[in-house]
Amino acid sequence: QLNINGQKNGQAIERRVKFSSEVNSLGFANDELNLTILLAENNPRPLHERERSYVEIIVPAGSRMREARMEGKDFINEVNYFQEAGQTVFGFWVELEPGEAKNIVLKYQAPLKNYTESGYGLNLFKQAGAKPIEFKGEINFEDTAKYGSEQRVIRESIDADKTIRF
Numbered sequence: 001q002l003n004i005n006g007q008k009n010g011q012a013i014e015r016r017v018k019f020s021s022e023v024n025s026l027g028f029a030n031d032e033l034n035l036t037i038l039l040a041e042n043n044p045r046p047l048h049e050r051e052r053s054y055v056e057i058i059v060p061a062g063s064r065m066r067e068a069r070m071e072g073k074d075f076i077n078e079v080n081y082f083q084e085a086g087q088t089v090f091g092f093w094v095e096l097e098p099g100e101a102k103n104i105v106l107k108y109q110a111p112l113k114n115y116t117e118s119g120y121g122l123n124l125f126k127q128a129g130a131k132p133i134e135f136k137g138e139i140n141f142e143d144t145a146k147y148g149s150e151q152r153v154i155r156e157s158i159d160a161d162k163t164i165r166f
Contacts, residue, residue, distance in 0.1 A: 012040040013051065013096075013130065019137040023120060027112050033057060035104045039096035050097055057090045058125070060110045065090060067107040079106075122154075122164045132159040 018034040039051045061083065068076040080091040094102055112120065126133055137154040154164060
């Protein structure tokens with residue numbers, strides 16, 4: 001998440017992420033990212049009460065957005081799509097008043113290259129200076145030669161960049 005206009009309210013923002021992935025034997029993952037962003041009521045920067053941030057979600061190259069909702073309303077036409085460092089990026093603006101929370105749900109399909117040989121990986125990035133992110137993840141593997149049918153669940157507080165490999 002990028003902070004714009006010098007508001008620097010990173011310590012006043014809480015982020016919770018729920019991620020689920022259905023990995024199929026054809027090499028695609030159908031992913032759902034549920035992101036909740038809350039601006040604390042006791043905002044330490046009273047001159048900048050409204051928080052305006054640009055959020056970027058980095059996904060595998062070639063990923064396709066299927067659905068984007070903010071507070072239950074479709075906002076897929078407000079999501080920017082671009083390529084950066086060999087990855088696809090979904091970017092969008094979020095504005096919050098003190099004490100306000102926004103829920104964002106993104107559903108997308110991601111191609112997985114050689115995951116049966118090299119494994120499935122999930123990279124989690126935390127913005128420097130921001131509070132730890134409460135992360136809950138669930139990955140379901142369809143019946144494949146490497147994994148069989150199984151489910152993996154992750155629950156962590158992310159306080160630094162992290163890679164999870166399966």
